[in-house]
Amino acid sequence: MKKSSIRKNYFFLHQVLFFFAVFAIYGQNDEAQIKSFYDNSLTQGQSYAWLAHLSNTIGGRLSGSENAKLAVEYTKQELEKLGFDVYLQPVLVPKWERGKPEEAFLRVNDKKITVNICALGGSIGTPEKGLEGEVIEVNGMNALEKLTPEDVKGRIVFLNEPMDPTQIHTFKAYGNCVNQRYSGALEAGKLGAKAVVVRSLNLRLDDFPHTGSMTYGDLAVENRIPSVAISTNDAEKLSKLLKEESSLSLYLKMSCKQFDDVLSHNVIAEIKGSEFPNEIILVGGHLDSWDLGDGAHDDGAGVVQSMDVLRLLKLTGIKPKRTIRAVLFMNEENGLRGGLKYAEEAKKKNERHIFALESDSGGFTPRGFSFDCNASYFNQVLQWKPLFEPYLIHYFKQEGSGADIGPLKSEHTVLAGLRPDSQRYFDYHHASSDTFDAVNKRELELGTATMTSMVYLFDKYGLQENSLKH
Known part of the structure; x- marks a missing residue:
């Protein structure tokens, strides 16, 4: 047999063994649970309806504006209806008017x-x-x-x-x-x-x-x-x-004019962990937007997806081991005050965030995730990649994560960003064309299910310092 054929056979065998090793560790229950997230998101998803209200009823949500205040009130009420613990975190934000x-x-x-x-x-x-x-x-x-x-x-x-x-x-x-x-x-x-x-x-x-x-x-x-x-x-x-x-x-x-800072809020909702309540898993997006369009892609999509992650976990009967927290950050666009304030308060309370996932790249078809973490944690994440491949989620890279969760970076935290297909994103980014009609319902819901699946895996297995390498 030629050496090239031997190498190909060895590579194939290695991949097969790796695949079975993954499922020996994580089991087919995860495969079924993740399918349930996708099925429920695509048939009973709430994200698109929430986005319709944010975009069409409230509109652009520039920090310090009346619309931003309405968005805080609306998302808080919707999360409370679902029975989650919800509270507002005060944050001073810039106020600029066009x-x-x-x-x-x-x-x-x-x-x-x-x-x-x-x-x-x-x-x-x-x-x-x-x-x-x-x-x-x-x-x-x-x-x-x-x-x-x-x-x-x-x-x-x-x-x-x-x-x-x-x-x-x-x-x-x-x-x-x-x-x-x-x-x-x-x-x-x-x-x-x-x-x-x-x-x-x-x-x-x-x-x-x-x-x-x-x-x-x-x-x-x-x-x-x-x-x-x-x-x-x-x-x-x-x-x-x-x-x-x-x-x-x-x-x-x-x-246009700049005014004094005004009071606004981050919206925070959580499910308390049943076994490790002091280990926090965060999923979030930013509630503010620019004022030209209605901020449907940037970042209404990330907001409603994060809200729906909590709802999908509850709908499918998941009782999280760790505390799952959705954070709707205020003022990412022109100050990052919400993300900085959240990290500041988390440090004061000595909170331990093991995983934080941000969606701030639009509501397009999800392709995968970028991860900001050490090599050991990244190897752990790679073990889960086969679970996502049936949904055409294949992009797993060590790169940046998201602006609002960036201040949480530490040696023992995995930061991640949802990575949708980005080819059309900048057609809409920060423009009057960023409107609800530019968002596809199915693509948005696929993103929600993808985020929920990754949150579920981190909740179930936590952080493993010496992950399987391949």
């Missing part, structure tokens, strides 16, 4: 061309009558760093670095250029710019500007400049015109 719809146009010679913009979250407004200036195009923050005040002073900086379409992992494409949105106004303001315009972080060409958080850092108030996003179609148009026209300026008008 004000009247933004206005913008290009002045090309004597012609006005309207363009689609939106203020970035936290931006100051323009003067009451707006502002107008010459535009300088810059291909991202690295290019901006090479400019001098003489290049920029009195001009509008147009940061036009697109997301990389060749990145299959779209969050990597986002991460590679999100700094232009977050820090663009800070760095351009240092150089004396009049305003900054940022290409929307979106992989497709459309007319929707995408908002998101930005910072002025420690920049003096007098040097702070308006910061806006421009749609990808209009970014392309502006770039083309800048190459063709010798006389071009951009007019902006926006009335």
Whole structure:
């Protein structure tokens, strides 16, 4: 027999033995229980109905807004109806308002061309009558760093670095250029710019500007400049015109304002553990959203999925060994105050979180999980992978987890993020297109069942320091 054939046979035998070893440890009961989660989520799921109310009745839930307050009240009431222990955790959050719809146009010679913009979250407004200036195009923050005040002073900086379409992992494409949105106004303001315009972080060409958080850092108030996003179609148009026209300026008008912090809340519901109540398993998403759409994908989906994890456990008769806690965080979008406050209180109470799972990547078809943990715990998780493969859940990687659960990171905690298919996520992210009709009911419910299954396994087996290696 050829060596290559021997290697193939050995590999096949190794995989078969590993598969049977897993089921010798975990048993077919887990396979049946996980099937029950999927069956019940797809036939009796509640997540889609909850999302309909959050999106269509309440709407966008920007931190500090009346809608955010309504969302806190609604989710608390719904969780109480299910019989869970529910309480509100106070947290001070930023309050920023967009004000009247933004206005913008290009002045090309004597012609006005309207363009689609939106203020970035936290931006100051323009003067009451707006502002107008010459535009300088810059291909991202690295290019901006090479400019001098003489290049920029009195001009509008147009940061036009697109997301990389060749990145299959779209969050990597986002991460590679999100700094232009977050820090663009800070760095351009240092150089004396009049305003900054940022290409929307979106992989497709459309007319929707995408908002998101930005910072002025420690920049003096007098040097702070308006910061806006421009749609990808209009970014392309502006770039083309800048190459063709010798006389071009951009007019902006926006009335956004920052107010003092206001009181809001994280919503927390839990099932107390029957054997190890001091070991906490957390599942969560963020209740706040941006104000342009209704926040259905970001992150209404994660909120209702987390709520439904608790409901599915109860529906299928699971009596958890460990305390299972759903946390609906406030203020992930423009401050992360909810996640930081939760971790602060957990530390004060000396709470032990063994596993925390966040859903904040949209309500699309689930593909798997990313895990932030040590090698031993990751090997434990890999033993469960065959249980998920019948549901086409195959992505198990050691990567990041989620922003709100990040502050809980410790040597003896596994942090995880649900990873749905992300190819369409940035079509909707932070834009007015992020609405309920963009969410598919079945895909949302598959995500709920996937999360419930992983929570169930961590509850049943806990953390094993010396997991089986393969």
